Amino acid sequence: MRFISQTSSDGVTEQLFILGEIPGVLWTPENTAGARPLILMGHGGGRHKKDPDVVARARRFVTGGGFAVAAVDVPGHGDRPKDERYDRIATENQARVTAGEEPAPLIAAFQALVARQTVPEWRTVLRELQRLEHVGAGPVGYWGVSLGCGLGVPFVAAEPRVRAAVLGLGGALASAEAAARITVPVRFLLQWDDERVPRAQGLALFDALASAGKTLHANPGRHGELPAFEADSSLRFFQRHLC
C-alpha cells in the first residue's frame, strides 16, 4: 500500500493510496492516533471513490463517529483504466436492452462477474488498511447501495471481519443467493419509487438476508433520491454495532 497524497480539512485527513492496481482513499480524524472502527464504502455504477456523495458521507462518519472510512475504485471506474472485457459486455447488454430484453437479469449477471474480481480486491485492501497504525484491526462495517450493494453483498457474505452493513437499492435477482449467507446486522435502504430496481425485487432482497438483526428503511423517491437523514441514521447504526 503506497500513499500518494495527504491533505486535511475541517478535522478530516484524506490520504490517497495505491494497492497493486487498486486506487483508493482513506479518511481518518485529523490529529489522532491509534486503532478505530473502519467503514468500507462501495460507490455506485459510473461513479468513483471520490464521488461527492461518497466524500460527504465519509466525512460525516469520520467527524460524527470517529471512524476510519475507505473507498476504492471499482474496475473500469475513477482512476482505473477502461476494462475491455467489461466494456464489451456492457455494450452488448445495452444493445440487448434496446432490442427489448429485460435489464435486471443482465445487470445481475454483470455484477456477479465484477464481484468475482472485487471481493478478493476489497479483502486485500481491508487486510492492508488494518495494518496501519491509525486504523488497526478493530471492527469493520460496510456501506454500499446500488452497484455498491451488488458488489457489497458478496463481499459482506465472504468477509468475516465485517460486523455490520448498510446495503440497499439492489434486487434479489442479483444478490439473493449471497444475501442468504449474511448473518451480521444489516440496515437495508429502499427507494419506494425506484425506477431501476422493481419494488418487489428490493423487498425480496431484504427478505433473503439471513441476519436476525436487519431493518428495512423505505422512503418515497427515485433511485438517486436517498434522503439526507438516512446518512445520520446509518451513522447511529454503525455506532451501535461497531463501537
Added chain:
Amino acid sequence: MRFISQTSSDGVTEQLFILGEIPGVLWTPENTAGARPLILMGHGGGRHKKDPDVVARARRFVTGGGFAVAAVDVPGHGDRPKDERYDRIATENQARVTAGEEPAPLIAAFQALVARQTVPEWRTVLRELQRLEHVGAGPVGYWGVSLGCGLGVPFVAAEPRVRAAVLGLGGALASAEAAARITVPVRFLLQWDDERVPRAQGLALFDALASAGKTLHANPGRHGELPAFEADSSLRFFQRHLC
C-alpha cells in the same frame, strides 16, 4: 377535564384525568412549567392507557425529549365499562372467523365503527389538554400501532393540529382510504413476520399514505415483537418534526 391523581417519579409527573366518560393519563416533565409539544398515544387492542409498553414509551418521550404525552382508554378497554354493542359485534366476528371467514375485513369494519366514536373523543381530549398551562397549544404528534393505527389513521387524517405521526402494524383494508388524506410526515412500523397483518397489507397501507415525507421501518419478528430501538428512533422523529 377533572384530575383525579398526581404522582411523580424519576423526573416524570403522571396525572390521571377524566373528561366526560373518557379516562386518560397525562405525563409531563417534573418541576417544569410552560408549553411543550404534545404526543398522543393510542393503545393496542385489549390493552389500555397504562399498558406497560405505553407507559415505558411515554416516559422515554418525556425524559428524552421534554414532551407532554397523553393516552386515553378506547371504549370497552381499561377503566371504561364494557360496551354491549361492541362486545356483541366482537363475539359475532369471532364466530364468523371460527366458521372460516377471513378476519381482516371483519377487523377493518369493526375498527371503522369504533373510530366513529374515538375520532371526536380524541379531538375533544386534545382541545382540553392544550388548555393546560403545562401543555399549551404547541405542535402535536400521534403514536399508535395495531389498534392504535386503525383508530389513529382516521384521527390523524381528521385533525389538522397533528403535525407528525408514528403508525404501523395495520393494513390497507382497514385504513387505506383515510391514509390517502394524511399529508404530514409519517414513520410507519412494519413487522416482517406479522401473523395478524399480512405483509402485503402493511406495505399497501404505507403506500396509501399521501405524505411526501414518510419512512417505512420494517424489522423481522411477529406482531408483538417491535424492537426496542424503534422507540428511540420514534423519539428522534418527533424531535425533528415537533421541536
